[in-house]
Amino acid sequence: MISRESFAGLFRNRFLWVAVIMLAVSGGAVALASSGGSEAAPADLGSRILDRMRTTLERADPGQHNHGGQHVAAGDPAKAEVICGVRVYGYEPAEVTALADVRTVYGFHLCGIAEPKRPWDVAVKLAGPLIMDLSTEPPGIQVVEATADVMYVDRLRQMFPQKYADLASREALAESEMTELRRRYDDAAGL
Incomplete structure (x- = not known):
């Protein structure tokens, strides 16, 4: 059985990981949006x-x-x-x-x-x-x-x-x- 303190620690860590993943995804989206409109990939x-x-x-x-x-x-x-x-x-x-x-x-x-x-x-x-x-x-x-x-x-x-x-x-x-x-x-x- 998991103690209340361990469960809170897991939740905090999961919450931290979700926050990190969301920041990474939104940062990637911002990077794509800012680079996609101004400079397309060079054509062959x-x-x-x-x-x-x-x-x-x-x-x-x-x-x-x-x-x-x-x-x-x-x-x-x-x-x-x-x-x-x-x-x-x-x-x-x-x-x-x-x-x-x-x-x-x-x-x-x-x-x-x-x-x-x-x-x-x-x-x-x-x-x-x-x-x-x-x-x-x-x-x-x-x-x-x-x-x-x-x-x-x-x-x-x-x-x-x-x-x-x-x-x-x-x-x-x-x-x-x-x-x-x-x-x-x-x-x-x-x-």
Whole structure:
């Protein structure tokens, strides 16, 4: 049998342990709350390149995508927003680990001009393999297009290193990226 003094001592110790645990948990929650809002965990290089590529394309005037003959249809072009999905095939120099050291990105883009209430199926779209030059500000955007003298596939092989040209000739956006692109487009177009 436990004496009253021993029981009180146990209770005091348990109470002390509960207090210590509660302080530790609340201190951890405060630390998470204070660090979570101000500084997110650094993204990996691939994610940072994707974000930079998407942001650059969405901020660029559609004419900067270098697609000949594309224009915003009826309506106020000032109210149109460019919404893009992207895929990175690779970058150079390939051995770098920081976004600031990346000079050239080889990838694919599919962008829709989100005019108010204009559905995706009839939106002006800009799509295809591209090279983004991150050594300039703003980054340069060069898309692969056929010319009067050079067919599209030949032009792709002229502009892209072989390993990226092979990818570009058979791969576009991942399904998850396409789903997110359509969701963002519908939001921007008010659909």
